[in-house]
Amino acid sequence: MTKENELANATAQASASGEALVRTHDLTVSYAGNEALHPTSLSFSAGQVTALIGPSGCGKSTFLRCLNLMNREIPKCKVGGEVLYHGRNINTRKENLFELRKSIGMVFQQPTPFRKSIRDNILFAPKRHGLVRGKDECDVLVEESLRAGALWDEVKDKLDHSAMALSGGQQQRLCIARTLAMHPDVVLFDEPCSALDPISTFVVEETIRSIAEAGICAIIVTHNMEQATRTSDNTAFFYVGDMVETGPTKQLFSQPKDARLQDYLMGRFG
Numbered sequence: 405m406t407k408e409n410e411l412a413n414a415t416a417q418a419s420a421s422g423e424a425l426v427r428t429h430d431l432t433v434s435y436a437g438n439e440a441l442h443p444t445s446l447s448f449s450a451g452q453v454t455a456l457i458g459p460s461g462c463g464k465s466t467f468l469r470c471l472n473l474m475n476r477e478i479p480k481c482k483v484g485g486e487v488l489y490h491g492r493n494i495n496t497r498k499e500n501l502f503e504l505r506k507s508i509g510m511v512f513q514q515p516t517p518f519r520k521s522i523r524d525n526i527l528f529a530p531k532r533h534g535l536v537r538g539k540d541e542c543d544v545l546v547e548e549s550l551r552a553g554a555l556w557d558e559v560k561d562k563l564d565h566s567a568m569a570l571s572g573g574q575q576q577r578l579c580i581a582r583t584l585a586m587h588p589d590v591v592l593f594d595e596p597c598s599a600l601d602p603i604s605t606f607v608v609e610e611t612i613r614s615i616a617e618a619g620i621c622a623i624i625v626t627h628n629m630e631q632a633t634r635t636s637d638n639t640a641f642f643y644v645g646d647m648v649e650t651g652p653t654k655q656l657f658s659q660p661k662d663a664r665l666q667d668y669l670m671g672r673f674g
């Protein structure tokens with residue numbers, strides 16, 4: 405069995421049993437000695453969307469970046485505690501980042517298409533990882549990925565055009581499709597709609613829901629509580645480096661326990 409098939413099986417089993425695919429245990433982050441994230445333990449399951457919410461600077465993106473070890477690229481950033489992926493702690497120097505980011509994809513705030521054709525954006529990473537061979541396999545992957553990113557109908561007749569000619573919303577969906585082309589089991593979204601108009605936002609939100617329905621574990625940082633309500637099953641609220649409260653989104657928003665979350669939901673601070 406290939407490594408990809410093993411991973412897909414493990415994800416399907418985790419999904420069926422409702423067990424966590426990603427877990428943090430006492431995760432901490434400091435930048436040049438300043439603590440930005442206090443010990444945080446959270447779990448994320450396959451087939452579910454979790455929203456990370458909270459006011460600016462509370463540590464949402466810092467937390468998210470730990471899940472695929474992106475903080476490692478920031479000088480003087482120190483990450484403590486554990487990030488358990490399929491039960492294995494990946495917060496170690498030994499972790500192979502090239503391999504890890506194949507399975508834990510990330511979509512950023514600003515669309516980041518490559519200055520290449522739409523087709524080559526999709527095929528770039530799968531080719532580097534040797535996941536596709538020959539024109540037929542490539543064509544299938546391009547179509548499958550663009551369909552999953554809700555972009556196929558709009559671009560199927562211009563796959564060789566530059567990705568830079570797409571609108572911002574289309575570029576963001578291309579970035580999602582590009583991530584999905586690697587068949588990840590976790591996708592991290594860092595405010596994916598903040599640069600988009602309402603219609604593109606709606607399409608991206610629908611895409612996030614549909615990839616979770618397909619079994620992917622989706623984690624989204626958002627400032628927008630309506631977006632968290634529309635897209636997520638679970639929500640975690642952060643405040644000044646603490647993960648204050650977490651639970652099913654509907655319950656958290658209708659019956660917040662912590663006074664800081666109550667104030668945040670009432671718009672007393674933002």
Ligand SMILES: Nc1ncnc2c1ncn2[C@@H]1O[C@H](COP(=O)(O)OP(=O)(O)OP(=O)(O)O)[C@@H](O)[C@H]1O
Nearest residue numbers: 435440458459460461462463464465466467478627
């Ligand atoms: N690269 C960095 N170097 C130094 N400090 C950083 C860095 N990134 C974040 N921080 C600090 O860590 C804290 C948490 O920032 P982070 O970006 O994670 O918050 P956030 O909740 O995602 O904020 P926002 O919603 O504004 O994006 C802030 O005090 C921020 O200044």
